[in-house]
Amino acid sequence: MLEIKHLTKIYPDGTIALRDVSFTVEEGEFLIIIGLSGSGKSTLLRCINRLIEPTEGQILWDGMDITAADAVQLRHIRRQIGMIFQQFNLVKRATVMTNVLSGRLGYVNPWASLLHRFPPADREMARRALERVGLADQAHKRADELSGGQQQRVGIARALMQQPRMVLADEPVASLDPVLAHSILGDLERLNQEEGITVLCSLHYLDLVQRYATRVIGLRDGRIVYRGTGDDIRNMTDAEFKEIYGEEAVRVSVGPHAKEETR
Amino acid sequence: MTTTTQRTTAGVSAPTAGLASLFVPGLGQMLIRQTRRGLLILGSLVSALGLLAWRVHLIAHRTAGVWPAFEKALRRQPVFVGLVTIGIIILWLWASRDAYRQASTGQPGGMGIFVLIVAIFFVLGWQIGEIDLYKAVTELPDAWPPLSKVLWPWGAAFVRETEEIGASAPILVPCDDNPPAPPEEVAGQPYVMAEPTCGELSSLDENNQIIPGSRLTLTGRGFAPHTETQIWWADPLGNEFRHRQGGEYVTVETDDEGRFQVELILPYRLVPPSAAGRQIWHVEARQVSAVGDLKPSEALTLSVGRMVETIFLGMMATVFGIVLSIPVSFLAARNLMSGSRLTLLIYYLTRTVLNIIRSIEPMIWAIIAVIVVGLGPFAGIVALTIHSIAALGKLYSEAIEGIDPGPIEAIQATGATRLQTIVFAVVPQMIPPFVSFSIYRWDINVRMSTVIGLVGGGGIGFILIQYIRLLDYRAAGIAVWFIAITVAVLDYISAEIRRRFV
Numbered sequence: 001m002l003e004i005k006h007l008t009k010i011y012p013d014g015t016i017a018l019r020d021v022s023f024t025v026e027e028g029e030f031l032i033i034i035g036l037s038g039s040g041k042s043t044l045l046r047c048i049n050r051l052i053e054p055t056e057g058q059i060l061w062d063g064m065d066i067t068a069a070d071a072v073q074l075r076h077i078r079r080q081i082g083m084i085f086q087q088f089n090l091v092k093r094a095t096v097m098t099n100v101l102s103g104r105l106g107y108v109n110p111w112a113s114l115l116h117r118f119p120p121a122d123r124e125m126a127r128r129a130l131e132r133v134g135l136a137d138q139a140h141k142r143a144d145e146l147s148g149g150q151q152q153r154v155g156i157a158r159a160l161m162q163q164p165r166m167v168l169a170d171e172p173v174a175s176l177d178p179v180l181a182h183s184i185l186g187d188l189e190r191l192n193q194e195e196g197i198t199v200l201c202s203l204h205y206l207d208l209v210q211r212y213a214t215r216v217i218g219l220r221d222g223r224i225v226y227r228g229t230g231d232d233i234r235n236m237t238d239a240e241f242k243e244i245y246g247e248e249a250v251r252v253s254v255g256p257h258a259k260e261e262t263r
Numbered sequence: 264m265t266t267t268t269q270r271t272t273a274g275v276s277a278p279t280a281g282l283a284s285l286f287v288p289g290l291g292q293m294l295i296r297q298t299r300r301g302l303l304i305l306g307s308l309v310s311a312l313g314l315l316a317w318r319v320h321l322i323a324h325r326t327a328g329v330w331p332a333f334e335k336a337l338r339r340q341p342v343f344v345g346l347v348t349i350g351i352i353i354l355w356l357w358a359s360r361d362a363y364r365q366a367s368t369g370q371p372g373g374m375g376i377f378v379l380i381v382a383i384f385f386v387l388g389w390q391i392g393e394i395d396l397y398k399a400v401t402e403l404p405d406a407w408p409p410l411s412k413v414l415w416p417w418g419a420a421f422v423r424e425t426e427e428i429g430a431s432a433p434i435l436v437p438c439d440d441n442p443p444a445p446p447e448e449v450a451g452q453p454y455v456m457a458e459p460t461c462g463e464l465s466s467l468d469e470n471n472q473i474i475p476g477s478r479l480t481l482t483g484r485g486f487a488p489h490t491e492t493q494i495w496w497a498d499p500l501g502n503e504f505r506h507r508q509g510g511e512y513v514t515v516e517t518d519d520e521g522r523f524q525v526e527l528i529l530p531y532r533l534v535p536p537s538a539a540g541r542q543i544w545h546v547e548a549r550q551v552s553a554v555g556d557l558k559p560s561e562a563l564t565l566s567v568g569r570m571v572e573t574i575f576l577g578m579m580a581t582v583f584g585i586v587l588s589i590p591v592s593f594l595a596a597r598n599l600m601s602g603s604r605l606t607l608l609i610y611y612l613t614r615t616v617l618n619i620i621r622s623i624e625p626m627i628w629a630i631i632a633v634i635v636v637g638l639g640p641f642a643g644i645v646a647l648t649i650h651s652i653a654a655l656g657k658l659y660s661e662a663i664e665g666i667d668p669g670p671i672e673a674i675q676a677t678g679a680t681r682l683q684t685i686v687f688a689v690v691p692q693m694i695p696p697f698v699s700f701s702i703y704r705w706d707i708n709v710r711m712s713t714v715i716g717l718v719g720g721g722g723i724g725f726i727l728i729q730y731i732r733l734l735d736y737r738a739a740g741i742a743v744w745f746i747a748i749t750v751a752v753l754d755y756i757s758a759e760i761r762r763r764f765v
Contacts, residue, residue: 051672079678089669093691102687106678114686155673162677 001027001198002048002166007057009043017043019222021057025166025200030192032209033202035219036245041202044219045168048200049078079106082159086171088151092144096135096154099143100126103161122161129157133187149180156187167191169201173208181205185212210234218244281363288355291362300372304358307380308351314387315347343390350383409736416740420563423553430454430483431497431547435461436529439541453485455548465531476529486521487552496530497545506530523548562738565726570745572640573722577709580644584651584708585701591617591652592659599663620653625711629720640721647708647715655704662696699761706757713746
């Protein structure tokens with residue numbers, strides 16, 4: 001479904017964020033990308049829907065090269081790919097309903113939407129999306145009145161409005177506490193299992209990765225240093241851990257990790 | 264550790280650094296790689312010396328030679344010249360010691376030297392600013408009468424219609440056998456009677472000394488009680504003038520029953536030769552009394568009218584300013600304009616122009632606008648609009664630069680068009696700063712428009728400056744009060760709106 005070939009991103013200041021990254025994503029996967037901050041996870045996700053322009057390489061979406069798509073084609077591809085962000089990226093002063101409806105922007109008449117006019121069917125769809133994430137009664141509140149977990153659910157509802165085939169989640173739980181983290185990832189897992197939506201998610205915490213991933217890619221300094229299935233990550237060795245997180249990190253986190261291994 | 268090694272690699276020993284700074288202040292610091300510190304010391308010392316030389320030249324002007332001029336200045340203003348001279352000498356020595364100590368210990372120099380520099384410039388500033396606290400205190404009583412009128416001008420806010428009443432009596436000049444009889448008394452009318460009814464005018468002798476004329480007693484009755492009454496004369500040609508005695512106008516106050524009595528010396532007046540001979544003069548008592556209801560004075564009605572004009576002037580300028588500054592602000596926002604070299608050039612150009620316009624005060628824009636569109640409120644609107652565009656353009660563009668890029672990428676990721684992204688992600692973020700800055704600007708513009716009239720830009724300042732020039736401090740006070748009230752109310756309203764909106 002998604003094939004990334006030799007993807008490289010070099011920022012104008014010379015920073016090399018991605019070096020020759022290649023992998024494929026199959027329909028229905030819950031693929032998690034792990035790695036330290038600055039390892040290129042966010043850049044990778046943003047290159048897929050070209051929020052960031054890749055420097056080199058190809059990204060094939062159903063065989064079509066996203067990197068070569070023109071503006072109209074790109075919008076058509078983008079609307080099939082929902083995106084969820086670490087900072088939720090809601091329009092804080094707009095209502096929850098408006099935020100959710102904005103997920104339809106790629107489908108509706110662009111001129112009517114400028115006046116905030118959406119077809120009744122879309123409004124109905126937005127209500128169902130909010131119901132689904134348990135926020136039906138919050139529809140008319142301002143987005144910034146909601147708690148962090150609720151805001152991320154609005155983000156999920158917005159992504160759902162795109163009727164996406166794939167969801168890109170950029171550290172969706174990094175701003176939330178552990179309990180909320182599980183509940184948000186649980187939501188994503190349900191979408192993945194019930195709707196068959198492919199999920200491509202970047203995460204920090206290994207325990208979350210082990211719990212939700214069907215497949216894992218480890219990034220370090222813009223290079224893929226680890227590939228494994230969900231089972232592989234549950235039996236990760238110290239050497240692999242070091243490979244991804246570096247020598248320094250091993251010493252800090254070896255305790256709980258070692259405990260888990262002996263269990 | 265690293266700093267010490269750095270110092271050593273500078274290759275300058277402590278005595279060398281100290282001597283260098285003694286020779287040229289700051290040089291030692293520069294040699295031990297404290298270039299900026301050294302330059303600052305050198306710059307301060309040179310400019311302090313230059314300023315001192317300039318002031319000494321002004322104090323002891325037309326004294327040839329450096330030393331005599333300095334001596335003379337020291338005699339005239341010992342505190343100022345002495346303090347600055349001592350300060351500069353200490354600074355010089357301190358710079359040397361500073362360089363020596365830094366070079367020998369490797370410790371960074373303290374802030375003390377900069378305190379001394381600030382102190383020297385403070386003393387210079389005190390003298391250059393001609394600060395005279397003694398004068399400010401001692402001359403305060405002289406300023407009190409006009410000031411009190413400004414502080415409480417409301418006595419002049421309302422006036423009554425006035426009516427003039429008066430009565431006159433004929434006086435024969437000079438006396439002859441047939442002096443005129445006192446006038447007939449009519450019941451219910453004011454009446455004056457002179458005793459005697461004839462006399463000699465005052466005159467000048469050959470040394471231009473006044474020879475007083477004959478005296479007469481003027482008795483009046485039937486006037487308004489307890490009212491100031493003026494004494495006037497009418498010469499035989501019908502010219503009227505007020506009676507003076509000892510250089511002062513003569514005013515009497517009537518008693519309970521509206522009567523008065525006053526002794527007058529006949530005035531000095533050049534009489535045309537054709538009128539020589541027997542002349543009938545008239546002496547007259549006049550009263551101005553207030554009748555009718557209180558009504559607003561001209562100062563009050565004018566102030567209210569001009570105040571309204573001022574508020575609308577500020578409002579119109581703000582509206583034009585907002586409308587015109589929005590497109591400008593997009594050109595001045597770095598995050599929108601950093602796409603290519605051309606747009607970046609436009610960005611820098613817009614920023615520069617905005618900064619230049621903004622640095623010129625609205626008052627100066629008003630002077631220019633008056634030349635173009637003439638006196639009146641429109642000139643004020645033009646001036647404030649120009650300044651508002653620059654000020655708001657900068658504030659708005661900074662607001663645009665400060666928006667959160669997160670929602671923008673989120674909306675882009677949904678497949679939205681560029682326009683949709685602006686409407687859904689940029690505009691909602693722009694509303695609070697736009698509202699806030701716009702109201703703030705309205706507030707500023709109304710305040711500015713009160714003074715823009717000083718240079719002919721219309722509004723209340725226009726009449727304020729006129730009243731001040733006419734020394735009509737009460738009327739000026741009324742205008743000042745209206746300005747103060749309006750600004751206070753506006754401050755409150757704008758704070759309130761901003762609180763609700765943002």
